[in-house]
Amino acid sequence: MVEFDYTEIVHRCFRCGYCKYPSDYSRINCPSYAKYKFESYFSGGRMWLIRAFLNEEISWSGHLGEIMYSCSTCRNCVENCVFKFSDQLVDVFIHARADMVENGLVPSKVADFFSNIAKFGNPWGEKKSKRLEWAEGKYYDKNEYLLYAGCVASYDSRAKKALKALKELMEMAEVDFGVMRDETCEGNEVRIMGEFGLFAEIARNNLQKFESEGVRKIITPDPHAFNAFRNYYPEFGAEFNVLHHTQLLYSLLRSKKLNLGKVNAKATYHDPCFLGRWNGLYEEPRKILKEIPGLIFVEMPRNRKNAFCCGGGSGNFYTDYLGGKDSPAKIRIKEAAETANLLVTSCPICLMMLEDAAKSENIDIEVKDIAEILLEVIKT
Ligand code: SF4
Numbered sequence: 080m081v082e083f084d085y086t087e088i089v090h091r092c093f094r095c096g097y098c099k100y101p102s103d104y105s106r107i108n109c110p111s112y113a114k115y116k117f118e119s120y121f122s123g124g125r126m127w128l129i130r131a132f133l134n135e136e137i138s139w140s141g142h143l144g145e146i147m148y149s150c151s152t153c154r155n156c157v158e159n160c161v162f163k164f165s166d167q168l169v170d171v172f173i174h175a176r177a178d179m180v181e182n183g184l185v186p187s188k189v190a191d192f193f194s195n196i197a198k199f200g201n202p203w204g205e206k207k208s209k210r211l212e213w214a215e216g217k218y219y220d221k222n223e224y225l226l227y228a229g230c231v232a233s234y235d236s237r238a239k240k241a242l243k244a245l246k247e248l249m250e251m252a253e254v255d256f257g258v259m260r261d262e263t264c265e266g267n268e269v270r271i272m273g274e275f276g277l278f279a280e281i282a283r284n285n286l287q288k289f290e291s292e293g294v295r296k297i298i299t300p301d302p303h304a305f306n307a308f309r310n311y312y313p314e315f316g317a318e319f320n321v322l323h324h325t326q327l328l329y330s331l332l333r334s335k336k337l338n339l340g341k342v343n344a345k346a347t348y349h350d351p352c353f354l355g356r357w358n359g360l361y362e363e364p365r366k367i368l369k370e371i372p373g374l375i376f377v378e379m380p381r382n383r384k385n386a387f388c389c390g391g392g393s394g395n396f397y398t399d400y401l402g403g404k405d406s407p408a409k410i411r412i413k414e415a416a417e418t419a420n421l422l423v424t425s426c427p428i429c430l431m432m433l434e435d436a437a438k439s440e441n442i443d444i445e446v447k448d449i450a451e452i453l454l455e456v457i458k459t
C-alpha cells in the first residue's frame with residue numbers, strides 16, 4: 080500500500096466550488112458535476128462525503144461507491160482549486176477508493192472490472208488470444224521499440240483502426256518495432272480505481288517480461304498506459320523510456336521520415352486528460368496538425384489545461400457512471416462541432432467515447448486519432 084494520509088486533507092476544503100470551473104470560470108468543467116449537477120459530484124462535495132464516511136456520519140452504500148467512481152480523475156480540480164493542497168486532490172480520491180477496496184467496499188461494476196482484469200488481462204473478459212489479432216504477427220524480438228497497445232486499442236473495434244494506422248505509419252517510416260506476444264493490461268485504471276494490490280502484481284509481472292525480453296524503449300498510443308509506465312512503474316524498478324505516439328510521430332515528421340500531402344479540413348484537437356493535465360503533453364499533437372498542408376487548425380474554447388474531459392477515465396468507459404443524458408462526451412462533441420468539422424484526439428478511450436457521442440447525438444463531425452489523419456494525408 081502506498082502511504083498517503085488523505086484524512087488530514089479532507090477537512091481543509093472550503094467547498095467554495097472554484098474547482099468546478101476552467102480558469103476563466105466560463106462553464107462547468109468538472110465532468111461528473113456537469114452530468115449530475117449535485118454538489119456531491121464535484122471535488123469539494125466528494126471531500127465532504129469522504130470526511131463524513133471517515134467520521135462514521137454516513138455508512139458506505141452502492142450510491143456512495145458510484146459517486147466515488149464517477150470522478151474520472153481528469154485533474155481539472157487540481158488545476159483550478161485555489162488552495163495549497165490542490166496538487167493532492169485526485170490522490171485523495173484515489174486513496175479513499177483504495178481504503179474502500181481494501182475493506183471490500185466497491186460497486187459491482189467496479190468489482191467486475193477488477194476481476195476481469197485479474198482473470199483475463201482486460202476489462203471485458205475477452206479472450207487473451209484475441210488481443211494481438213491486429214498485430215499480424217509483428218512480434219517483439221530485440222527491436223528498438225516495443226509497441227504497447229493497451230486494452231482499449233486492442234479490443235475496441237474503433238480504437239483498433241487507429242492502432243492499425245499507427246502500425247502502418249511506423250512501418251512506412253521504417254521504425255524498428257515489435258509487439259509483445261503476451262501483452263496484457265498495464266494497470267493504470269486498476270491503480271487509480273484503488274486496487275493497489277492488483278496493480279502491484281500487474282506491474283511486477285509486466286516488468287519481469289520487459290526485462291527478460293530486453294525492452295528499453297516503449298511506444299504507446301494510450302495516454303493511460305503512458306501515465307502508468309512513466310509515473311507508476313519506476314516505483315517497481317522500471318528503467319525503460321516511454322514515448323506517447325504523438326511524440327514519435329512528431330519526431331518522424333521533423334526528420335522527414337513521413338512526407339505529407341495536402342488535406343482540406345478545419346480541425347480541432349481534444350486533449351486527453353492523461354496526456355495533458357496528467358503529463359503536460361500539449362504541444363506535440365498541435366505541432367503535428369499545424370504541419371499538415373491545407374489543414375486549418377482551430378482551438379475549442381476549452382483547451383490544454385482547461386480542456387473538458389470526455390468522461391471515459393478511471394474506468395468510466397467500462398462502468399459508464401458518466402454515460403447517458405448530459406454525458407461529458409456529448410457535451411464535448413457539441414463543443415467540437417461548434418468549432419470545426421474534424422475532431423482529432425490521441426487516446427483510444429477519448430476516440431471511442433467521442434465518436435459514440437457524435438453517433439448517438441447525430442452530430443455531423445468526423446472523429447479521428449492523430450495517426451489516422453496523418454496516414455490519410457500521406458496517402459493522398
Ligand atoms: S477542492 Fe478547492 S476549489 Fe474545490 S471546493 Fe474545495 S477548496 Fe474550493
Ligand code: SF4
Nearest residue numbers: 109150151153154156
Ligand atoms: S478529477 Fe475531474 S471529475 Fe474528479 S472531481 Fe476533479 S474535476 Fe471532477
